Amino acid sequence: MTRPLNLEEVGRRAGVSRSTVSRVVNGGPNVSSETKRRVEAVIAETGYRPHAAARSLASNSTGVIGLVIPSAVATLFDDPYFGRLILGISSATNDVSMTLALFLFGAGPDESSIISRVVTPGLVDGVIVTATTRGDPLIDHMQGTSMPFVVVGRPDNAGSTFCVDVDNRAGARTAALHLAGLGRRRPALIAAPSNTTAGVDRRNGFLEGLAEAGLSVESRVAEGDWSQESGRDAMARLLADRPDAVFVASDRMAVGALRAIREAGLHCPGDISVVSFDGIVPPDLTSPRLTSVVQPVTEVGERAVRLLTAVIAGASTPEHVVFPTELAVRESCGATPTAEPGA
Amino acid sequence: MTRPLNLEEVGRRAGVSRSTVSRVVNGGPNVSSETKRRVEAVIAETGYRPHAAARSLASNSTGVIGLVIPSAVATLFDDPYFGRLILGISSATNDVSMTLALFLFGAGPDESSIISRVVTPGLVDGVIVTATTRGDPLIDHMQGTSMPFVVVGRPDNAGSTFCVDVDNRAGARTAALHLAGLGRRRPALIAAPSNTTAGVDRRNGFLEGLAEAGLSVESRVAEGDWSQESGRDAMARLLADRPDAVFVASDRMAVGALRAIREAGLHCPGDISVVSFDGIVPPDLTSPRLTSVVQPVTEVGERAVRLLTAVIAGASTPEHVVFPTELAVRESCGATPTAEPGA
DNA sequence: CTGAAAGCGCTAACAT
DNA sequence: ATGTTAGCGCTTTCAG
Numbered sequence: 001m002t003r004p005l006n007l008e009e010v011g012r013r014a015g016v017s018r019s020t021v022s023r024v025v026n027g028g029p030n031v032s033s034e035t036k037r038r039v040e041a042v043i044a045e046t047g048y049r050p051h052a053a054a055r056s057l058a059s060n061s062t063g064v065i066g067l068v069i070p071s072a073v074a075t076l077f078d079d080p081y082f083g084r085l086i087l088g089i090s091s092a093t094n095d096v097s098m099t100l101a102l103f104l105f106g107a108g109p110d111e112s113s114i115i116s117r118v119v120t121p122g123l124v125d126g127v128i129v130t131a132t133t134r135g136d137p138l139i140d141h142m143q144g145t146s147m148p149f150v151v152v153g154r155p156d157n158a159g160s161t162f163c164v165d166v167d168n169r170a171g172a173r174t175a176a177l178h179l180a181g182l183g184r185r186r187p188a189l190i191a192a193p194s195n196t197t198a199g200v201d202r203r204n205g206f207l208e209g210l211a212e213a214g215l216s217v218e219s220r221v222a223e224g225d226w227s228q229e230s231g232r233d234a235m236a237r238l239l240a241d242r243p244d245a246v247f248v249a250s251d252r253m254a255v256g257a258l259r260a261i262r263e264a265g266l267h268c269p270g271d272i273s274v275v276s277f278d279g280i281v282p283p284d285l286t287s288p289r290l291t292s293v294v295q296p297v298t299e300v301g302e303r304a305v306r307l308l309t310a311v312i313a314g315a316s317t318p319e320h321v322v323f324p325t326e327l328a329v330r331e332s333c334g335a336t337p338t339a340e341p342g343a
Numbered sequence: 344m345t346r347p348l349n350l351e352e353v354g355r356r357a358g359v360s361r362s363t364v365s366r367v368v369n370g371g372p373n374v375s376s377e378t379k380r381r382v383e384a385v386i387a388e389t390g391y392r393p394h395a396a397a398r399s400l401a402s403n404s405t406g407v408i409g410l411v412i413p414s415a416v417a418t419l420f421d422d423p424y425f426g427r428l429i430l431g432i433s434s435a436t437n438d439v440s441m442t443l444a445l446f447l448f449g450a451g452p453d454e455s456s457i458i459s460r461v462v463t464p465g466l467v468d469g470v471i472v473t474a475t476t477r478g479d480p481l482i483d484h485m486q487g488t489s490m491p492f493v494v495v496g497r498p499d500n501a502g503s504t505f506c507v508d509v510d511n512r513a514g515a516r517t518a519a520l521h522l523a524g525l526g527r528r529r530p531a532l533i534a535a536p537s538n539t540t541a542g543v544d545r546r547n548g549f550l551e552g553l554a555e556a557g558l559s560v561e562s563r564v565a566e567g568d569w570s571q572e573s574g575r576d577a578m579a580r581l582l583a584d585r586p587d588a589v590f591v592a593s594d595r596m597a598v599g600a601l602r603a604i605r606e607a608g609l610h611c612p613g614d615i616s617v618v619s620f621d622g623i624v625p626p627d628l629t630s631p632r633l634t635s636v637v638q639p640v641t642e643v644g645e646r647a648v649r650l651l652t653a654v655i656a657g658a659s660t661p662e663h664v665v666f667p668t669e670l671a672v673r674e675s676c677g678a679t680p681t682a683e684p685g686a
Numbered sequence: 687c688t689g690a691a692a693g694c695g696c697t698a699a700c701a702t
Numbered sequence: 703a704t705g706t707t708a709g710c711g712c713t714t715t716c717a718g
Binding site: 359360361362363366372373374375378397399400401402403464465 | 704711
Binding site: 690692697 | 703706708710712
């Protein structure tokens with residue numbers, strides 16, 4: 001006859017009440033060390049583990065946070081960005097002994113049902129939302145609920161939400177200034193999708209930096225979709241205009257751009273300087289190695305978790321965390337490389 | 344005065360008991376359509392959603408499945424394999440209205456605590472374990488618990504576990520036969536880590552196929568670590584031995600190998616035929632396009648979820664699902680490409 | 687320092 | 703067809 005292994009049973013075996021067992025399990029005060037020892041012995045020998053659902057119900061806290069990635073099309077995982085972000089978030093949740101729930105969804109009929117699952121009470125304590133597009137209804141939806149959430153990235157209506165982002169605009173501006181400083185005079189731009197704030201911010205930042213240097217892209221602008229292929233296609237098209245420099249809004253697209261340059265029989269950085277954004281593709285994977293505006297993806301993820309726990313704990317004045325980026329100068333821009341950042 | 348929005352409250356507003364509300368929420372029988380209509384109206388206007396933890400506790404089923412990836416080092420996400428697998432698993436869990444919890448952990452002191460969190464009662468209904476290494480203690484650990492689980496890949500002691508894998512051995516053998524059929528006589532092998540069963544199976548399958556064709560790799564063998572860099576390094580070393588063909592155990596490593604070939608001033612497939620395994624890198628991303636043994640990653644993920652739900656439902660005789668692979672012949676092997684599979 | 691008791695919100699018999 | 707009731711295993715006052 002095997003009875004359920006719960007607090008009551010552990011208490012029975014240790015000769016104490018379930019309240020006392022609960023106290024030792026949760027490291028509560030007011031337990032004699034002798035009692036504590038005995039209870040712990042029973043826990044060890046029985047392998048008792050508290051029941052998560054029961055605990056959630058009684059304490060009104062689940063210990064799990066959700067990560068919501070809408071429009072999670074296949075291509076999304078071809079970019080190392082999300083893997084890195086997930087890694088950062090996962091490691092931060094592990095650090096605080098929480099569990100990570102992943103909500104991925106593309107367009108489709110299931111979308112609204114998943115959206116509503118995310119805000120199911122008693123499922124997660126809060127959620128991190130990322131990869132939203134401009135005007136994404138998801139964020140409005142979240143605001144209409146009482147579920148704590150933080151956004152990774154900059155939502156359109158950022159004012160009222162907690163979010164953590166990198167300074168895309170400043171980073172792109174730095175890229176422009178760097179290119180200008182190298183004496184380049186016919187810059188081109190391969191932008192990221194304009195339905196994302198990161199895409200818009202990087203584009204604006206680049207144009208702003210150019211303007212400061214008295215330069216302009218004129219018609220040398222193309223927009224990619226984050227994929228390597230799109231970067232290659234965009235570069236191939238732009239080459240007709242004979243640019244002597246190009247800022248590519250993501251590493252992945254830059255890899256494609258480098259390829260297009262090579263396929264056109266041109267040389268980088270000799271014929272054209274390339275600077276990209278992300279700092280996520282291992283430098284040695286390309287030749288020349290990419291000069292890139294590095295964003296601290298892992299830190300962003302970790303910070304998002306910390307911020308979310310604060311919101312869950314009751315923080316109420318929207319906080320806006322913005323991480324700076326750092327320009328890693330390597331060979332693709334044609335400048336003399338500086339030391340690797342952090343080296 | 345706002346009262347908690349629960350079954351009781353919804354029932355109060357609709358003028359019925361909480362059991363009745365529970366029935367309509369769960370689509371149970373024995374509810375008059377008039378009552379059902381009234382209750383649904385209240386639910387719609389209040390935005391009531393059942394409390395997940397309470398439901399889990401009462402029903403002894405959480406509706407969440409865990410995905411466990413040990414040794415989730417950063418490099419893990421540089422390979423599109425895991426992204427694809429997660430996508431497949433996520434879409435399958437969405438289909439059955441379940442939630443996906445992600446447990447990633449590298450080596451470290453936290454490892455055992457995460458391992459034990461995975462088997463916390465009342466947290467997940469079952470777990471999918473993948474990316475284990477040979478002799479991984481995690482699987483033994485899982486077997487010691489009553490938590491339902493399935494393995495993606497082939498555990499050493501597969502006999503007693505449910506698992507879904509692809510036929511790595513047969514796929515690699517096909518690659519060998521294909522290369523032999525092309526008239527290549529000095530084949531080389533860039534193997535995957537020998538502490539993984541996939542690595543071992545692919546190696547053995549290739550050697551087996553070679554033997555059937557009366558060929559041998561002799562000393563033309565190197566082992567990579569799945570990374571693109573390792574493939575490049577391995578190829579660079581092997582080139583000294585003048586192979587006229589190489590089987591690379593993963594697409595990522597093959598991309599690196601192609602690069603090494605180019606950097607050595609050699610030509611693929613002219614000087615050397617390349618066949619890889621995975622079929623996960625978009626063909627147009629490399630030139631020449633890779634001939635590859637394609638494994639159905641997404642299907643594997645979906646199938647793992649289905650199998651797990653069966654185990655959760657009580658299935659008890661270990662089942663071993665093995666998906667076949669398919670050779671996609673493109674340009675890197677030097678053969679005349681066939682039509683794209685599935686085209 | 688420890689125990690008793692009242693829920694948390696839901697499901698699932700069992701009544702009616 | 704609907705209501706009543708007894709838990710699920712835990713946390714958390716409140717007594718002692």
